Amino acid sequence: MTTAALDGVTVLDLTQFEAGTVCTETLAWLGANVIKVERPGTGEQGRAATADWPQADSYHFILLNANKKSITANIKHPEGQALVRRLLERVDVFVENYRPGTIERLGFGYEAVRDINPRIIYAQIKGFGSDGPYANFPAFDPVGQATGGAASITGDADGPPMRTGPNLADSGTGFHTAIAILAALYQREMNGEGQRIEVAM
Numbered sequence: 001m002t003t004a005a006l007d008g009v010t011v012l013d014l015t016q017f018e019a020g021t022v023c024t025e026t027l028a029w030l031g032a033n034v035i036k037v038e039r040p041g042t043g044e045q046g047r048a049a050t051a052d053w054p055q056a057d058s059y060h061f062i063l064l065n066a067n068k069k070s071i072t073a074n075i076k077h078p079e080g081q082a083l084v085r086r087l088l089e090r091v092d093v094f095v096e097n098y099r100p101g102t103i104e105r106l107g108f109g110y111e112a113v114r115d116i117n118p119r120i121i122y123a124q125i126k127g128f129g130s131d132g133p134y135a136n137f138p139a140f141d142p143v144g145q146a147t148g149g150a151a152s153i154t155g156d157a158d159g160p161p162m163r164t165g166p167n168l169a170d171s172g173t174g175f176h177t178a179i180a181i182l183a184a185l186y187q188r189e190m191n192g193e194g195q196r197i198e199v200a201m
Contacts, residue, residue, distance in 0.1 A: 004031020020097030021064035022174025028067035097125035099138040144169025144201030
């Protein structure tokens with residue numbers, strides 16, 4: 001038997017909804033050990049966002065979080081933050097897609113995480129690039145499709161812009177982030193160093 005491509009790689013997953021979860025699910029499909037951190041009580045927001053029944057996980061959530069190990073931790077609380085720090089000492093990859101500035105306010109910006117684990121691959125998914133005029137704006141798929149131009153080439157020729165059926169901005173960003181993480185893991189094999197990745201919708 002052969003091992004999976006990412007056997008031995010551990011990912012700390014602080015993602016929600018689609019873009020981030022597509023990224024970490026892709027890594028899980030490739031054999032990574034993905035540890036998903038969810039809020040106590042309610043779990044990740046995507047669990048109930050499109051659920052068909054109350055108290056049930058949505059199919060969307062299930063599809064994008066298979067093959068992961070979920071734990072709960074209140075990362076606004078010192079005990080939850082301490083747990084995340086202990087995990088950061090041991091993982092290879094950290095992925096988050098909170099709204100801009102959130103992860104830094106929680107004490108897990110890149111510099112802080114790099115101090116804990118210099119070899120870590122630290123990946124962030126945001127609506128817009130951190131150096132542009134919209135850096136502090138949150139975004140969901142329709143915003144990404146509209147500002148990226150996809151909506152302008154979809155629909156009837158004489159009609160208004162229309163978003164595509166698939167969530168191109170969300171899933172596309174998630175896949176691009178996974179590709180960047182794979183490249184960074186390969187590069188780390190060459191030079192022994194971690195790095196920060198930022199992908200915008």
